[in-house]
Amino acid sequence: xxxxxxxxxxxxxxxxxLPDIAELLDVEVxxxxxxxxxxxxxxxxxxxxxxxxxxxAFIDEAEQKVVKGLTGTLTLLRDDGFSDEExxxxxxxxxxxxxxxxxxxxxxxxxxxxxRRAQALAV
Numbered sequence: 001x002x003x004x005x006x007x008x009x010x011x012x013x014x015x016x017x018l019p020d021i022a023e024l025l026d027v028e029v030x031x032x033x034x035x036x037x038x039x040x041x042x043x044x045x046x047x048x049x050x051x052x053x054x055x056x057a058f059i060d061e062a063e064q065k066v067v068k069g070l071t072g073t074l075t076l077l078r079d080d081g082f083s084d085e086e087x088x089x090x091x092x093x094x095x096x097x098x099x100x101x102x103x104x105x106x107x108x109x110x111x112x113x114x115x116r117r118a119q120a121l122a123v
Contacts, residue, residue, distance in 0.1 A: 004044045004085050011092040014056035015046065021054055025064050040071045042084045055088065057103040069111025073102070076118040090121075 018036075022029040036043040036052070043052040060067050077087045091103040095117065098105045102114045 004046060004088065008085055008089050008092075009046055011089060012055045012057070013092075015053040016056045016059065018043065018052050018054070021059055024059055024061055035066065039074055039078065040066055042074065042087060044084065044088070055092070055103065057092075057107055060107070067106050068109060069106045069114060073106065073111065073114055073118050076115060077121070080118070080122045082121075090118075 016024070018029050018032045021032045021041075025032070032041070032054075035041045036054070041054050041058055043054050045051070046053050058067055058070055059065075073091075074087060077090065082090065091106075092101050094101050097117075098110070098113060100108075102117065105111070105114050
């Protein structure tokens with residue numbers, strides 16, 4: 001869990017607290033903490049009370065689960081040596097070739113394109 005700078009914070013359009021995610025996924029907060037610990041979600045400290053927040057784009061509210069393809073993408077980026085902050089910056093920076101941001105593409109079920117780009121970063 002990381003604290004992020006204002007630039008990266010501004011890239012992410014919406015944030016959810018861990019209790020918010022637990023409610024959306026219909027699980028206990030401890031399960032959400034486990035998802036963060038396992039690397040399936042990125043949580044950062046932000047706001048006045050430095051509470052843990054996760055980008056809202058990482059949660060598929062309709063399906064009540066983590067967005068398809070996110071976990072694999074995070075694993076690829078970690079393997080490429082990205083920090084949590086660098087992963088957030090990459091996921092929420094517009095990419096003209098997608099179009100949109102990688103996070104947006106994941107939420108639109110275009111994970112294969114996102115993973116291809118993440119793999120290319122290692123080369």
